[in-house]
Amino acid sequence: SVANGFVALERMEAFGEPELIVSDHKILEETGNSLYHHLSANDLLIPLIICSGSIDYEYKERTYPLVSAFVQKPFSIESLSYLVKSITTEKIAQPSFIAVKLPILLSFINKSFDLYLKLSEANYVKIIKQGEAFTKEDSDKFLKKGISHLYISIKDSFEFLKAYEENLNLVLSSKSVNNETNIVHTIDVLVSIESVSKRLNWTPELIQSAKKNIDTAIKILSKDAALRNVLKNKLANPSSSYSRHVGLLSYMCSIFSQNLDWGGDTVQTKLVMAALLHDLAVDESYYDDIKNWNKKAANLRDRTPETIKYRLHPLDASKLLQPLENLPPDIELILLQHHEKKDGSGFPRALTSTRISQLATFFNIVEELVEFIGDGENLETSLTDFKMWGDAYYESGHYKKTYEFIRKKIG
Known part of the structure; x- marks a missing residue:
């Protein structure tokens, strides 16, 4: 004593x-x-x-x-x-490292712990540093070598469990809306934004905030059973190009629109809802050659039934909102104008910049960026190309101001 x-x-x-x-x-x-x-x-x-x-x-x-x-x-x-x-009574040796299965590690973004490879019971080597990406390609490489686990230090176990619990809670909460939130919570979608989040210096707090905005948007839209089923069917394959496009667009709309001095308190939710719905009326057969269909739809002299059907999909998307009451009109306007161009070369109405809403302008520029990024390969080149193109294309008008706001987010 x-x-x-x-x-x-x-x-x-x-x-x-x-x-x-x-x-x-x-x-x-x-x-x-x-x-x-x-x-x-x-x-x-x-x-x-x-x-x-x-x-x-x-x-x-x-x-x-x-x-x-x-x-x-x-x-x-x-x-x-x-x-x-x-x-x-019983002395138990305290472990220095904890084994974690590879699929679980894939669900973390901007992780706050190092990853180790076990060489022997007493020898562990650090292979991925805190904050570095752990990608599906990394996982596949280890699996081919018969390695199913990597290790974290016991001192990082609290941070790991805290982050894992947050991920798990998001997945469990999504069950209440019949798994529609697979658009943002599947491993494939999370992996597809890993390199983007690292390059753009998205903090864990930013990503967590975006997830909450996306959850909110999905829960609002899922109040209508028919719309819920359309969402579920269209996003059934989380690794498809369509799901990756919508997933990355949803994250970027949410994160880039933080601290906007216009659009109101719900601007992030409005933009995310538009991201989820904007191409929901497009048949998957069009999506395999989407750039070509955009060109055909912008040519108002092309009156083939297939082109007309595609040209009118913004109107069809806006109709999906009709069963939902008390939604801000901004969302419908984004959907109607998400293919309009500042010079009047867009569709379905060939509007010019002075007639395109500010939120639709913001949405359209972010979607242009997502299309430049594509599948995420050669990311730095894609971002450079977007900035070179944007600097020349958005040289005047309110499009320029909005573009410059988004450009600063890219760095």
Whole structure:
């Protein structure tokens, strides 16, 4: 028994490490703080039981991970004795690393932990640093070599579990709307934006905020059963070019529209809803050659039935909103104008920049960027090409101001 943490340190120096430490909470927050830091700095795995009259377990466990157990006062000597025996009876070697399956690692973006490869029971080598991308190509490479797990350091386990819980909660919450949220929560879609998020310096907070905006948009749209089924069917294949296009467009619309000084508080949700719906009326057969169909639709002299059908898909998309009540009219306007061009060369109405809404202008420029990025290969070249093209094309009018706002987000 000692009076405080300083005396405890002196005893440890004189007599060696104890088998167990039981202390009042002051060991953490007052004179004993130095003892806790000594244990932490020297990686001493001495069982530590803290007794306190008031315990915020989540805060304590997050702030003081070395503590083996927290006991709330008052307690009986029998309960404390049982706890001591359960901690000290069997010595279990504490692992230095935790194995994580490769598919789970693919669900993380801008991860806050390093990844290690296990060479032997005592030898681990760092192969991917904190914040670096872990892609499907990396996973496939390890699987071909018979490696199904990578490892994280035990010191990073709290951050890992926190991030994993957030991902899991998003997936579980999506079940309440019949899995429509697969557009943003499947591994394939998340992997497709990995390199983009890293290149554009998207923080975990930005990505989490975008996910919430997308969840909100999907839940609103899914209130109509027919629209919910259309969404589900169109986005059934999360690795398709269509799903990747819509997924990346949804993220970019949400993240790029943060801090806009116009559009209102719901601007992000409006843009994401438009991203989810804008091509929902397009038959998949058109999507294999979408650029060519855009050219054909812009040529108003082309009156073949197939071209007319494609030319009118913005109108068909806007009709999908009719069963939903109290939606802002901005969303319908974005859908109607998402193929219009500033010089009047778009469709279906060949509007010029002065007649295209500001939100539709924003949406159209972001979609141009997504089309330049494509499948994400040669990303730096794609971004450079977009900026060179945009600098020349958006040289005047309110399109220029909106383009310059988005261009700054690219860097």
